[in-house]
Amino acid sequence: MIQARVFEELCDNVGRENVFDNIEERVCYSFDATKEKHLPDLVIRPHTKEHVSTTISIANKYNIPICPRGAGTGLSGGAVPVKGGIVLDLKNMDKIIEINAKDLTVTVEPGVVTKDLQDEVARLRLFYPPEPGSAEFSTIGGNVAECTGGMTGMKYGVTRNYVLALEIVLPDGSIINTGRKTLRSVAGYDLTRFFVGSEGTLGVFTRITLKLLPLPEKIGTITSYFKNIDDALNTTDSILIKSHFLPRSLEFVDKTGIDAVRGFTKEEIPEGVEALLLIDVDGNEKSVVNDISKIEVLCKENKALKTLVAKTDDERKVLWETRRSISPSLFRIASMKFNDDICVPRSKVREVLKRVYELSKTYSIQVAAFGHIGEGHIHLNLIYDEGKAADLSVHKLISQILKEVVSIGGTITSEHGVGDTKSEFIGLELSPHEIEIMKELKKMFDPKGIMNPGKIFV
Ligand SMILES: Cc1cc2nc3c(=O)[nH]c(=O)nc-3n(C[C@H](O)[C@H](O)[C@H](O)COP(=O)(O)OP(=O)(O)OC[C@H]3O[C@@H](n4cnc5c(N)ncnc54)[C@H](O)[C@@H]3O)c2cc1C
Structure with missing residues (x-):
């Protein structure tokens, strides 16, 4: 009050x-x-x-x-x-203040929508790579506060890799500037990096300078359907490890995700498919055509049931629409969904997926797995109908999954942040001493604890 x-x-x-x-x-x-x-x-x-x-x-x-x-x-x-x-x-603070094509930087207010920024810089043949599934709605301020990832992370990294400078209003109302509008700077401690991913708990970004890249000439897209997850994961190893390709995106969808989205979009997914890979490569015209045809061969060598190469931009859009529609289409299965997002070392993806499906059976909660598999990232969506018993099982299942993820060297959150939905689990990943250091840092900036209380730490 x-x-x-x-x-x-x-x-x-x-x-x-x-x-x-x-x-x-x-x-x-x-x-x-x-x-x-x-x-x-x-x-x-x-x-x-x-x-x-x-x-x-x-x-x-x-x-x-x-x-x-x-x-x-x-x-x-x-x-x-x-x-x-x-x-x-x-x-309302949604101005693109300056696009500096020579310096490869853009300075914006925090309320600029991610896709609007990408479209605006693309007119100058410039590229802002981080592309969350929510790019048409999310803001740059929110992206920086969450260190948002997205579809292009495999090749281009996440938001953190693009933030050069910040204007921040601190919890006492004072205003500081961190970083420079330069592509490199190592003057003192890296406060910019410290604030990226701080989830609104340390201050409010009022101006953000981001690094841009030259816009790739062409993007090629291929999708491949597999009889089982092993074949799909073997393909990712063939692409990355054996053949040394670095795709722009390397996305995976499991059977539950595929079944939910089948018929929801224009893509005709064959029956009997238990895993899908969606792969983007970018570069100049010639290299893209070359890479796509080599990746197509790798998919076939790894027993792909079928592969589709997009020949036009419209065909690309259809293939990507399937990937982007997984999350909403899961509501066709049940009325409730808990979005978990984990990341494990790439070599552990097989192991973690196997355990997730075993645990899903134990707790009788259906799980859909999809995500930026090239980086070892997986969205685990727990799907269930509302009710106290289901809520309890979901909580137990998440706790168990996160414990096992951490025990094999993974993280409890890869790109969605801790917020309050995962604050109770942060102790699985960080030691009491590490949490204490973080709390002390927070206290230094925000002694009264007014900035976004109840987030990150219990
Ligand atoms: C359909 C869908 C797809 C998604 N796909 C992805 C994905 O691929 N990758 C991914 O990483 N995430 C994804 N997300 C999650 C979400 O879109 C991102 O976390 C996004 O960055 C949030 O931006 P927002 O503007 O909506 O922020 P909000 O949700 O409004 O806020 C997020 C956090 O940022 C803080 N914050 C907001 N603005 C500021 C500011 N100016 N200064 C300080 N703190 C601030 C808030 O306090 C809050 O803690 C998805 C979400 C949906 C619904």
Whole structure:
């Protein structure tokens, strides 16, 4: 509950028209792409860094929690105001401030939508590679706060690899600048890297400078269907390890994902398929044609039942639509879904998938596995119908999977963040001493604990 005088102070400083306390607005900001729900007391939509700074310093003065928010597509509850307080909706700060083609940089406000940025720089034949499945909606601020990955990570890495400089409003309202608009800088500790992936718990990004690359001339796409997972995984080894190809994307979908999406998109997937690989390569025209035909041979050598090479952009889109539709199509199987995202060393993918399917049977919860398999990344979607018993089994199953993932050298979250949905599991991966160091760092920036409380740490 925000006191009337604090409400007035906020309105005086950021404008009454940017402060919302009506229930309709608050409900819209009570959830993200998880099933978490908590009502904020207030929603503020700043237009400038000064708005952000005054809001945060007033919140700091009165100990009010601040929950920064981009598009709310997060999959770990990061933008859900679990302790109430103020949701700071950054979508109005959506200017592309400068595209510098010579310096290969772009500077943006945090509310710019990822795909809009990619399209805008592509006009100048420039390329911003990180491409989450949510690119048409998610914001750059949210991407930086989550260190978002995506479909091109195999060749181009994740958001962290592209953030050069940040303007950040700290929890006391002061503003700092980290990094430089240069492609390299090693002056002092790397605060930029420290803030990337901080999930809104250390400060609010109000300006972001990203590195760009020259836009590849052509992208080639091939999809391949397999009778079993082993054949698909052998193919990934043939591509990466034996033949030394570095695809732009190397995506995998298992039988549950395939069955859910069959008939949902235009791609005609043959019956009897238990694994699918979707592979993109990019470069110049000649190298792409060459690589695709060699990869097609590798797929066939590894017993692919069928391969399809996209001949046009429209055919590419159809193949990618299947991959992008896996997640929503799983709701055709059951009404509830928990999105887990793990990453293991590549050599352990086979082992971890085998264990996941065994555990899925033990707990009677269906699991769909898909993801950026070239990097050892797997989205595990647990599908179930709502009910207390199922909720309990899902929780037990996730706990067991994460324990085993960590025990073989993997991580509990590869790109969706910890948020509040995974905060109880962070102790599986980090020692008490490591967690303590992180908490001390957080305390140094945010002694009152107002920035996105309830996230990352229990
Ligand atoms: C269909 C779908 C597909 C997806 N595919 C992928 C994928 O391929 N790869 C992947 O990594 N993720 C994926 N995601 C997850 C999600 O889209 C990403 O985490 C994305 O970066 C979140 O951006 P957002 O703008 O929606 O942020 P929000 O959900 O609004 O916020 C996410 C976090 O960022 C913080 N935050 C937001 N803006 C700021 C700011 N300016 N300053 C400081 N903190 C801030 C919030 O407090 C919160 O902790 C997917 C989600 C969906 C729904």
